Amino acid sequence: MKPTEFFNQAKLELKLPENTPLQSSYQFGAEADKLAELVKKGIKTATTSAYDLYESNEPLPQIGAYDVILNSHDEPVCVTYTDNVQVVPYNQVDAKHAYEEGEGDRSFSYWKKVHDQFFIEEYKSMGKMFNPDTATMVLEKFHVVYPKVKQNG
Template sequence: MDIETFWQDFKNRHPEIKTDHHDTYAMGSTDENATILAHLIARGIKTATTSAVDLYGPDEPLPFVGEYNVILDGHDQPICVTQTKVVETIPFNQVSAEHAYHEGEDDRTLASWRREHRAFFQAVYQQEGRTFTEEIPCCCEVFERID
């Protein structure tokens, strides 16, 4: 199903939702990872995510409370809809164990969260010709699967 049809079907099932605004994206650095993460979200295991604030483009808005998101798998197929409930900007080295747990990945510990996110951010920062530090501002988002 294409994304717009998926979104319209979602809105038809949820007539209380009056907005047409939604963000659409896949998570992760590979198609395989995107599919795994999308299914963790669909199952309600993954209820949070983290992005590097300073890697957003000048015209790319940060997530905001109340925003709806169509989550895609690694084949750009819509899997579910989430709504953002909390957005906080926190330095990488101050992200909490609770947030790491809600990300729902690996063993859900802060140690594994830091290891995996450090490697991911280091690679992306290097591609951008920038330097990753432990103090980078992170956008920590908590969401709820709606449908």
């Protein structure tokens, strides 16, 4: 199923207005399947992207927007709603955000180790050098709206 079809299905079930736009559909850069499942389960409720690598005409995520999260085969896994977006220096990302990203043991030290390595490679692929003291990040907070997250208990 294509992301737009999946989103249309979600709009029907959620009773959203027909003209509700889809902001984007994307997969997470590293371990797309694993991270998509963490989002679907409501464990991963935040993500970090490099503001420095956005194209000049590329819009930032918008609060109140809907996205389709894809697996590694570009198949839809779930729809999220963006609750908050902040642009902050990399060295100001905190333990709360690291925990909300839901990866590994959810500690800040794990988050920093994994993200340092990810951004080194990401910047390199764009012909740039990652410097944690000068890099700027987009922190996005979201929650799953479709399919509904099953609560334990």
